[in-house]
Amino acid sequence: MNRLRVLYAIMRAGYLNKVRTYRFLIILCLTIVAGYIFVPAIDADYVTLGWGSSTTFYRGVYNSAWIGAMVAMLTGIFLTLLGFFVVNDTIKRDEQTRVGEIIATTPLKNSVYIVGNALCNFAVLSTMAAIVLMASLGMQLVRGESFAIDLWALGAPFLVFVLPLMLLVASIAVLFETRPMLRGGFGNIMYLFLWMIGIPLLSDSFDLFGIISIQSSMSTAGLAEYPEIAQSGFVLGFSWGFTQDRTLATFTWLGIQLTAGILQTRLLVLVLGIVIALLASVHFSRFDPARETQEISEVPPLDVFDMDEISKSVVAPLKEVQLRPLDAKTRQFRFRSLALAEFRLILKELENFPFLGVYGFAVAGVLLIAGLLLPLNVAREIMLPLAWFLPVLIWSKMGTREAHHRTDQLIFSSAKVLRRQLAAIWFAGVLLAIIAGSGVALNLALHGEWLGVFAWGVGALFIPSLALCLGVWTGSSKVFEFLYTMLWYIGPLNRTEPLDFMGALPGSVEAGIWQFYLAITVILLGLAFVGRKWQIQRG
Amino acid sequence: MGFMQLLIENVNKQYRGSDFFALRDLSLDIGPGIMGLLGPNGAGKSTLMRIIATITKPTHGNVHWNGIDIVQQPDEIRAVLGYLPQDFGVYPNLNADEFLHYMAAIKGVDHKAAKERIEDLLTFVNLLDARKRPLGNYSGGMKQRIGIAQALLNDPRILIVDEPTVGLDPEGRARFRHLLAELAGDRIVILSTHIVSDVEATANDIAIINQGQLLVRSSPEDLLQLVEGKIWDLIIPSAELSAAKQKHLLSSIIRRKDGLHIRVIAESRPAQEAQLASAPILEEAFLYCISTHRGAGTE
Numbered sequence: 001m002n003r004l005r006v007l008y009a010i011m012r013a014g015y016l017n018k019v020r021t022y023r024f025l026i027i028l029c030l031t032i033v034a035g036y037i038f039v040p041a042i043d044a045d046y047v048t049l050g051w052g053s054s055t056t057f058y059r060g061v062y063n064s065a066w067i068g069a070m071v072a073m074l075t076g077i078f079l080t081l082l083g084f085f086v087v088n089d090t091i092k093r094d095e096q097t098r099v100g101e102i103i104a105t106t107p108l109k110n111s112v113y114i115v116g117n118a119l120c121n122f123a124v125l126s127t128m129a130a131i132v133l134m135a136s137l138g139m140q141l142v143r144g145e146s147f148a149i150d151l152w153a154l155g156a157p158f159l160v161f162v163l164p165l166m167l168l169v170a171s172i173a174v175l176f177e178t179r180p181m182l183r184g185g186f187g188n189i190m191y192l193f194l195w196m197i198g199i200p201l202l203s204d205s206f207d208l209f210g211i212i213s214i215q216s217s218m219s220t221a222g223l224a225e226y227p228e229i230a231q232s233g234f235v236l237g238f239s240w241g242f243t244q245d246r247t248l249a250t251f252t253w254l255g256i257q258l259t260a261g262i263l264q265t266r267l268l269v270l271v272l273g274i275v276i277a278l279l280a281s282v283h284f285s286r287f288d289p290a291r292e293t294q295e296i297s298e299v300p301p302l303d304v305f306d307m308d309e310i311s312k313s314v315v316a317p318l319k320e321v322q323l324r325p326l327d328a329k330t331r332q333f334r335f336r337s338l339a340l341a342e343f344r345l346i347l348k349e350l351e352n353f354p355f356l357g358v359y360g361f362a363v364a365g366v367l368l369i370a371g372l373l374l375p376l377n378v379a380r381e382i383m384l385p386l387a388w389f390l391p392v393l394i395w396s397k398m399g400t401r402e403a404h405h406r407t408d409q410l411i412f413s414s415a416k417v418l419r420r421q422l423a424a425i426w427f428a429g430v431l432l433a434i435i436a437g438s439g440v441a442l443n444l445a446l447h448g449e450w451l452g453v454f455a456w457g458v459g460a461l462f463i464p465s466l467a468l469c470l471g472v473w474t475g476s477s478k479v480f481e482f483l484y485t486m487l488w489y490i491g492p493l494n495r496t497e498p499l500d501f502m503g504a505l506p507g508s509v510e511a512g513i514w515q516f517y518l519a520i521t522v523i524l525l526g527l528a529f530v531g532r533k534w535q536i537q538r539g
Numbered sequence: 540m541g542f543m544q545l546l547i548e549n550v551n552k553q554y555r556g557s558d559f560f561a562l563r564d565l566s567l568d569i570g571p572g573i574m575g576l577l578g579p580n581g582a583g584k585s586t587l588m589r590i591i592a593t594i595t596k597p598t599h600g601n602v603h604w605n606g607i608d609i610v611q612q613p614d615e616i617r618a619v620l621g622y623l624p625q626d627f628g629v630y631p632n633l634n635a636d637e638f639l640h641y642m643a644a645i646k647g648v649d650h651k652a653a654k655e656r657i658e659d660l661l662t663f664v665n666l667l668d669a670r671k672r673p674l675g676n677y678s679g680g681m682k683q684r685i686g687i688a689q690a691l692l693n694d695p696r697i698l699i700v701d702e703p704t705v706g707l708d709p710e711g712r713a714r715f716r717h718l719l720a721e722l723a724g725d726r727i728v729i730l731s732t733h734i735v736s737d738v739e740a741t742a743n744d745i746a747i748i749n750q751g752q753l754l755v756r757s758s759p760e761d762l763l764q765l766v767e768g769k770i771w772d773l774i775i776p777s778a779e780l781s782a783a784k785q786k787h788l789l790s791s792i793i794r795r796k797d798g799l800h801i802r803v804i805a806e807s808r809p810a811q812e813a814q815l816a817s818a819p820i821l822e823e824a825f826l827y828c829i830s831t832h833r834g835a836g837t838e
């Protein structure tokens with residue numbers, strides 16, 4: 001009972017600490033907006049759930065069961081992705097505020113602390129899911145296709161499908177936080193890849209989100225009225241253009257039958273969440289940084305402390321040090337010095353990741369040479385995206401470093417810091433992009449692809465501008481890591497031309513997509529300038 | 540450099556969304572020398588320092604550096620400013636050399652000059668041997684010494700140091716005091732602290748603030764004069780300590796074989812057997828000022 005009370009206290013404190021922030025308020029507003037857009041209007045340009053043939057779009061009537069299941073599936077998908085980034089700083093906060101060091105000196109067991117934090121994350125994510133649920137109730141009335149409110153039909157998919165997922169995400173977030181390698185930017189990227197690649201691979205064999213069960217139940221109801229659904233494609237997620245040339249056909253679905261099989265799967269997700277939380281407590285460093293550094297093999301011998309020797313010695317005066325005055329001529333600002341200092345500083349970030357640091361430079365060198373020597377299409381379409389993904393953790397710190405390391409007061413009290421330092425940070429980021437992608441740029445130039453070189457140049461300007469703007473405004477590296485990885489994955493890597501910000505795809509270069517990103521770059525830089533000015537003035 | 544003046548006029552600071560005034564109608568005219576800023580925790584010292592260092596702006600009032608309004612034109616003072624905040628961080632992956640070179644570039648100090656200056660400063664703050672160690676491995680006192688070094692990098696005309704000796708060992712404190720005394724000749728040094736002995740050892744001018752207001756502006760001698768004839772030595776049995784604390788303002792309690800030796804700050808003799816103390820110290824003058832202000836506030 002006592003342990004339960006401690007668990008509750010940890011969960012409550014962490015929860016209140018998280019929800020009493022403007023950041024959470026913004027997240028809640030976005031959650032409500034999500035609840036709204038998950039249920040598209042009859043004349044909306046997009047759909048979120050149903051079946052589409054060339055002439056008709058089929059979906060259920062917006063009753064409590066359909067809306068509940070639809071919103072639960074979408075919430076499950078999006079919160080497993082975004083929710084991770086909302087909650088993956090619970091232990092970090094204890095470390096930064098030094099509360100962790102106090103906690104470490106108490107008799108609290110690691111497992112209780114870790115599970116308490118996982119429960120805190122779970123409570124935060126469940127609050128977000130509950131807000132979407134309430135929004136979906138409102139949406140049923142707003143859309144007005146059925147006014148019969150069935151709370152169980154609406155809420156059951158949340159309880160059965162969403163909540164176990166939230167516990168799983170909450171526990172994974174804690175696990176990542178307790179592993180030095182997975183904490184911070186590298187872990188963020190790893191999680192994104194896990195979500196983007198790992199989950200789709202798993203989905204055929206394991207119904208993690210409950211989509212297979214719900215889809216099967218819905219299609220049975222749909223097929224009874226419209227047998228042609230069997231030949232139509234299933235749509236889940238945001239799909240545009242479905243309603244333009246198609247008629248809408250609706251059927252009534254009364255909800256999913258919760259079979260033993262479904263409940264077993266959900267129970268498995270729950271158990272998995274608990275196991276991961278407990279696993280996180282194994283080898284938890286308990287805020288002792290020494291446990292996270294490499295162990296030394298040999299301890300050097302200590303000098304013997306000789307009291308007799310000390311008593312014989314005479315009192316020496318304090319060593320006098322004369323500080324020579326600085327000549328006024330030496331106080332002349334040089335942008336080059338500061339830009340190079342910023343460049344050295346961003347490269348130093350790699351020391352946080354000894355593994356990446358050592359191999360990162362080697363891989364970057366290989367990519368650079370490969371970008372120069374490989375055939376042009378391979379160089380620009382494969383080597384360039386890889387070369388410009390490697391430094392993501394370096395770029396992501398741009399604009400956040402001062403607040404993160406609390407050097408802001410030292411730096412912001414320097415002369416003309418807004419123009420000088422901001423420009424130097426940006427320049428350092430651009431220099432990094434130029435060096436990392438220089439092999440491909442040379443290859444393009446050697447082939448006379450000057451438009452390609454120009455598009456490449458826009459990419460080299462766009463990436464640091466995006467990082468700087470997001471860093472300054474959000475104060476966190478997470479947002480860039482998330483957005484850039486998504487953009488990089490969906491755009492250049494999956495050949496989505498409108499999102500090719502780096503000129504990797506010949507089609508997008510010819511279509512002049514780079515012009516759009518050049519304009520965005522200018523806007524991002526302007527926003528970064530305004531944001532930093534506000535930061536400095538705010539004090 | 541000739542004329543040097545920092546003029547703070549009727550400065551108020553109210554934090555957003557709060558009725559609380561961190562500073563209230565505070566005015567100070569500061570010239571070359573060391574000004575010790577004393578005050579209890581939460582008095583508004585750091586807020587005042589942050590306003591002078593252009594980190595934050597006053598809600599109302601003006602701050603002029605050599606006649607230039609630095610609230611409107613902060614770069615005028617930033618170019619000649621050295622600032623050591625009370626709470627600051629460093630880049631953990633850089634070593635002392637790299638961090639100071641970075642700060643020198645930010646402050647616009649020429650690379651060659653910075654190299655010599657950093658050598659001097661690292662010697663001065665006794666970190667030469669640790670200069671290649673990442674700052675992330677530094678102790679609190681070592682980080683504080685790096686903070687002191689960066690504040691002096693650009694040979695500032697105005698040096699603002701907020702609780703500079705916190706975390707320093709006795710040798711580091713002594714060395715820092717010597718430095719302040721040396722620097723003060725032709726520049727303004729503002730030393731904010733609650734360690735009264737640091738101010739006593741260095742400052743030629745003292746300002747005491749409490750609850751955001753300026754209580755006293757005086758030289759150390761005049762401040763000591765305030766409590767002349769008001770400090771009493773008294774020996775009491777241990778059992779009477781609680782009653783004595785309730786009745787009088789005590790500046791020190793020392794346990795001896797014959798009882799507790801206490802120093803009482805009082806306008807008149809607190810007890811028949813009390814003896815007038817020979818030499819009051821600055822801490823007693825400070826306690827006296829704060830307690831009279833508190834008394835006035837509660838009346």
